[in-house]
Amino acid sequence: MKNFNQTAHQIVIATRGRGLYEFTRQVMDQLGATGLQTGLATLFVQHTSASLLIQENADPEVRRDLDRFFARLAPDGDALLGHTAEGPDDMPAHIRSALTAVNLSIPIAHGKLVLGTWQGIYLWEHRVDPHTRQIHAHFFGE
């Protein structure tokens, strides 16, 4: 019989407004503390105007380009949109959330996340103003 186990953690990220915030290290550290060698890590962001992204962690210009692209695709104050009561960036934030991911599942092998060489884990804040964002992390394995 295998000796499976699971643990849950809360990750809190205070954003300074729209942009990508890497938290790969926090997930790695939490995983290391569990002692799990093989299994599955699940990250879930508990908001509808922020998302989770795995992207290149080398050139910061990549993150600026992602922002430029999404600003063109779903611009703030878009006349098409009717949900404007919470500000011109609120509905575009919901759209960005729908186009990206609220959850990530990353296998664990040899005690580590199986991230590729250039992959980092990011919270993507879609609102212009700073927010405090909650991410639930679930680790399972043996």
Added chain:
Amino acid sequence: MKNFNQTAHQIVIATRGRGLYEFTRQVMDQLGATGLQTGLATLFVQHTSASLLIQENADPEVRRDLDRFFARLAPDGDALLGHTAEGPDDMPAHIRSALTAVNLSIPIAHGKLVLGTWQGIYLWEHRVDPHTRQIHAHFFGE
């Protein structure tokens, strides 16, 4: 040794055509019946022209705006597209599916899904005509 368990359920949603259909309550009720306190819920939609979405469940205008946005981004009858045999809304439905999610992974804590205050779980029907949609729900934990 932990007392892990898993169960599977089928969720069937009869849509009235394109739009968002909330089924948070069904998932919550199925989870409640399992008695699991900590673990992982996985939802998987078994179609290529519908998807799963976690979005704001407060103002219904948010869902209308999501529809407006995707109708502009991937319009029905788009002259760019060659796969037209199944109707002008079929290939745009596949594109909407590719841009969103077919599966969701939501951790379970204290016997509940760890959804944020405003998060609801939706089936997103991308076809114009009504369809019967199948979602497989898998719960695992202890």
Added chain:
Amino acid sequence: MKNFNQTAHQIVIATRGRGLYEFTRQVMDQLGATGLQTGLATLFVQHTSASLLIQENADPEVRRDLDRFFARLAPDGDALLGHTAEGPDDMPAHIRSALTAVNLSIPIAHGKLVLGTWQGIYLWEHRVDPHTRQIHAHFFGE
């Protein structure tokens, strides 16, 4: 007590450049070899310029249309973008990755993935040149 087990596999796909590469059969065969009857399969692509997609496996025109759509949405050589050192298709590849998925979670029932009739599993190569792509597959269940 349940008899849970887990296994991990590496799937390697040599692409011939941009496009969709189906590998449903490889995942099915690996799952079959595990003997698992009920559980969860997780696929994770270890790159930031390729993604995973579940799409229609019938008409190949669907895949061509997906490529046409994304070529219009995030064109190579887009003047908006600043990260150009790795070629005109590199930043668009990162954008395509952000708009799609790096991981898929597919429940297992009766010894099989619960894929719908028309659903196939694809690696989506976003770069123009051929690449060797790594996918980590994790199976868990009983």
